[in-house]
Structure formats: C-alpha cells, structure tokens
Amino acid sequence: MPALISLFLIAGVLFFVIAVIGILRLPDFYTRMHAASKCDTLGLMLILVAIILYTLQDITLANLLTSIKLLAILVFVFVASPTAAHSITESALINGVKPWTREDRSP
Amino acid sequence: MIHLVVLCCAVILLVLILLCLYRVISGPSVLDRILGGNVIGTHATVILLLIGILYNNLAMFVDIALAYALLNFIATIGSTKYLLRSKRVFLDSRDDKN
Numbered sequence: 329m330p331a332l333i334s335l336f337l338i339a340g341v342l343f344f345v346i347a348v349i350g351i352l353r354l355p356d357f358y359t360r361m362h363a364a365s366k367c368d369t370l371g372l373m374l375i376l377v378a379i380i381l382y383t384l385q386d387i388t389l390a391n392l393l394t395s396i397k398l399l400a401i402l403v404f405v406f407v408a409s410p411t412a413a414h415s416i417t418e419s420a421l422i423n424g425v426k427p428w429t430r431e432d433r434s435p
Numbered sequence: 436m437i438h439l440v441v442l443c444c445a446v447i448l449l450v451l452i453l454l455c456l457y458r459v460i461s462g463p464s465v466l467d468r469i470l471g472g473n474v475i476g477t478h479a480t481v482i483l484l485l486i487g488i489l490y491n492n493l494a495m496f497v498d499i500a501l502a503y504a505l506l507n508f509i510a511t512i513g514s515t516k517y518l519l520r521s522k523r524v525f526l527d528s529r530d531d532k533n
Contacts, residue, residue: 334440341444344478348451351458351474357467360458364470368477375444375481382437382488390494397497401480401504408504412473412511419515420466 329385336378343371356428357420365413369405376402438489445485452478469514476507 350363376398383395452475459471480500487496 330437333437337440337444340481341447344448344451344481347474348454351471352454357464357470360467361470364474368474372477372481375484379484379488379493383493394494394497397501398484401497401501404501404504404508405477405480408508409477412508412515415512415515416466416469416473419519420464422519423466425464425466 329381333378333381336374336381340371340374340378343367343374347371357425358417358427361413361417361420365409369409372405372409373402376405441485441488445482445489448478448482448485452482465518466515469511469518473507473511476503476510480504480507 344367347364347367350367351360354360354363380395380398380402383391383398455471455475455478459468459475462468462471480503483496483500483503484493487493487500490496
C-alpha cells in the first residue's frame with residue numbers, strides 16, 4: 329500500500345511540474361492556458377486519490393468522514409477547474425488577445 | 436517512509452509555486468497573472484493536505500483545503516467576470532505606457 333500511495337503522489341507532482349514548465353515556456357496566452365488547466369486538474373486529482381488511499385489505511389468512522397470530505401474536494405475540483413479555465417479563456421477571447429502565429433517567433 | 440515521500444513532494448510543490456510567481460509578476464497581460472494565481476491556489480490546496488499528513492492532523496486540514504479550493508474558484512470567476520464587463524482593461528502591459 330505505501331508503494332501505491334507513493335506512485336500516485338509522484339505521478340501527481342510530475343503532472344504539476346509539466347504544468348509549470350508549460351506556463352513558463354509556452355509563447356502565447358492560449359497555449360499557457362491549455363498547459364495549465366489540464367495538467368493542474370489531473371495532478372490534483374491524482375494527489376487526492378493518493379491521500380484518500382493514505383486515509384483509508386485503517387478504517388474508522390473519523391477516517392471515513394475525512395475521506396468523504398476529500399472525495400468532495402475531488403468532485404468539486406473536477407467540476408470547477410475546467411469552468412475557471414473556460415471563463416479565463418472566454419474573457420481573453422472577448423477582449424481580443426491575439427493568438428500566437430508562426431510569423432512572430434519571439435516569445 | 437511515506438512521510439519522507441510526502442515531505443519531498445511538498446518541497447517540490449513549494450519550488451513550483453516560486454516558479455509560478457515569475458509568471459504572476461512579469462506576465463505580459465492581466466489574464467496571465469490571473470492564470471498564475473489560479474495555479475498557485477491549486478498548488479496551495481495540495482500543500483495544505485500534505486501538511487495535514489505530515490502533522491498527523493488531516494481531519495483539521497481537510498476543511499481548510501476545501502475552503503481554499505472554494506475561494507480560489509470564486510476569486511478566479513469574479514476577476515474574469517469583472518474583466519469581461521469592463522471594456523477599459525489594459526490587456527497588454529506595453530499598452531500601459533502609451
């Protein structure tokens with residue numbers, strides 16, 4: 329069981345690292361948004377699965393309640409994080425942020 | 436053993452928050468800063484849960500993390516709706532100087 333928990337934790341942190349590299353390196357607002365939203369949602373869900381497994385190692389009533397709250401965070405993030413990403417991108421699109429094209433190479 | 440892995444993950448997440456702070460400070464547009472703040476909020480939620488594991492007090496920190504996730508979402512939605520309504524927003528920091 330500790331090996332499984334460590335695997336989920338390291339996978340989640342790996343996705344967070346990929347998200348931050350994308351935020352720092354990509355040339356455009358839309359591409360940065362693309363990197364940030366998806367990798368962040370998946371990384372947080374993987375780490376929450378790891379923490380739920382850690383909590384359910386010994387099953388008592390308090391631990392069961394804590395894992396139900398963690399499941400609530402997971403479901404909320406699964407709904408809310410793409411909604412926030414959609415809202416930011418909609419605001420950028422309406423305000424007229426230009427997408428990156430092949431002509432302007434400078435980041 | 437599992438506490439060592441959790442500690443390493445928390446330290447890596449702190450470094451990632453510092454790297455995201457670069458995008459918040461020097462982002463070319465306002466929406467880049469909002470995006471960086473959103474990502475920092477997500478990382479802070481995870482760090483709160485990992486601190487709860489390290490201090491063997493997860494039942495308290497779960498509530499704080501839940502409130503933090505809710506606040507992060509509401510702050511992002513509110514600021515983007517504000518930028519959507521107001522047409523006089525300077526999206527490019529180069530336009531500020533004009």
